[in-house]
């Protein structure tokens with residue numbers, strides 16, 4: 001290992017966005033290092049490969065470099081370490097936190113030529129394509145001179161807000177190819193329910209056989225007046241828990257109207273995706289395969305989290321019922337990891353974000369069409385989370401449990417009604433499919449929490465126990 005790789009092997013596992021937590025790291029290799037700025041400060045894009053239990057995953061690191069001892073106090077938290085790179089010792093750090101360097105990314109995106117997402121125009125002058133390419137959607141003007149700030153919060157990626165105008169989301173885990181977030185957001189560019197996409201950055205990553213243009217980051221509109229759906233729902237729940245004698249409908253911060261509008265917005269986005277991108281139907285045989293893949297996830301999760309064992313029978317029963325559904329199931333591109341933290345409420349209505357799918361799943365799987373009921377199930381799970389999470393570790397949990405159930409049920413019903421009203425299939429009429437997707441999502445969450453937030457593991461486990469009761 002080089003000195004830089006040694007430093008990264010200590011730093012990467014401590015990052016929130018590192019998806020391989022819980023498994024020992026065997027190898028760390030800087031596969032490519034492309035300088036965007038040489039000198040002091042310097043800026044490079046690294047693609048780092050992490051080997052764990054025989055498989056390799058790739059991560060993007062935007063590396064800042066400054067002479068050792070010159071990193072400003074406010075960047076100290078971003079330091080990775082000091083190493084000798086080409087002579088003198090330099091401090092290397094996460095450049096996402098350094099506005100002096102990130103302003104350059106916006107400058108380059110602003111100056112980029114316009115082209116369609118996924119298009120690969122030849123390099124100017126016919127020479128080889130530059131290793132890191134800045135691209136802009138046709139018609140999208142990008143202004144410069146905005147200072148960036150890293151968005152705080154639970155994230156699988158790293159997002160920078162530039163002034164009040166743009167969000168640049170750097171995809172941390174890289175999968176060769178076009179990132180589904182860029183692909184779907186670009187397909188929905190005209191939709192009022194999506195933050196407008198402007199531009200992206202890409203590089204080439206090997207898929208084992210060939211070098212594939214791969215999305216590194218996406219620039220889109222910053223919804224500056226927006227509030228996160230999770231925050232709004234949590235406020236409503238808190239309000240109700242302060243008055244547990246009231247029904248959710250009578251408490252001050254009732255969320256059901258918002259949940260219903262969110263259902264309608266979700267249906268509108270699903271309809272737009274079905275218009276813009278390919279659709280298909282799953283035959284009964286393919287439904288059996290889908291049920292088989294849910295079973296596979298359950299097996300993997302139970303091996304890691306034995307607390308799932310008692311519910312194995314009920315979960316398998318739901319997947320077997322899915323395998324017996326004998327009518328074709330319409331499929332299309334969907335969000336894939338839909339929850340309250342992926343939607344924001346603006347003055348004009350709900351806006352959906354982050355069409356990347358489940359961050360840990362291979363990109364081929366995330367780009368595969370699925371039933372829109374999968375997203376419906378994801379959001380229904382999220383209402384359950386919002387109701388339960390304030391009870392984790394609380395001594396009032398037993399008394400508040402019925403109130404939590406009532407809040408979740410009211411908002412689940414409102415969301416489903418809004419979804420059907422907005423032109424989606426009626427979730428009420430597809431209970432077998434919906435239940436299987438909901439269980440599968442809860443099993444995914446068990447693994448997600450075990451790896452990322454062990455103190456929240458009880459939330460999906462308790463939901464599964466309640467669904468199984």
Ligand SMILES: Nc1ncnc2c1ncn2[C@@H]1O[C@H](COP(=O)(O)OP(=O)(O)O)[C@@H](O)[C@H]1O
Nearest residue numbers: 155156157167195221222223228341342353354
């Ligand atoms: N365009 C945007 N406008 C306003 N807020 C945003 C925007 N993009 C992201 N956010 C905020 O950042 C959070 C995380 O963004 P997201 O795209 O879901 O990242 P990740 O894929 O890392 O989870 C969202 O929950 C939302 O609160």
Ligand SMILES: O=P(O)(O)O[C@H]1O[C@H](CO)[C@@H](O[C@H]2O[C@H](CO)[C@@H](O)[C@H](O)[C@H]2O)[C@H](O)[C@H]1O
Nearest residue numbers: 154155156337339340341358359381382385445
């Ligand atoms: O938003 P991401 O793409 O990073 O999604 C991952 O992290 C989510 C948590 O931040 C996780 O969502 C789970 O927790 C939410 C509350 O924090 C809850 O609303 C969701 O229903 C629940 O699934 C998501 O599963 C994961 O992929």
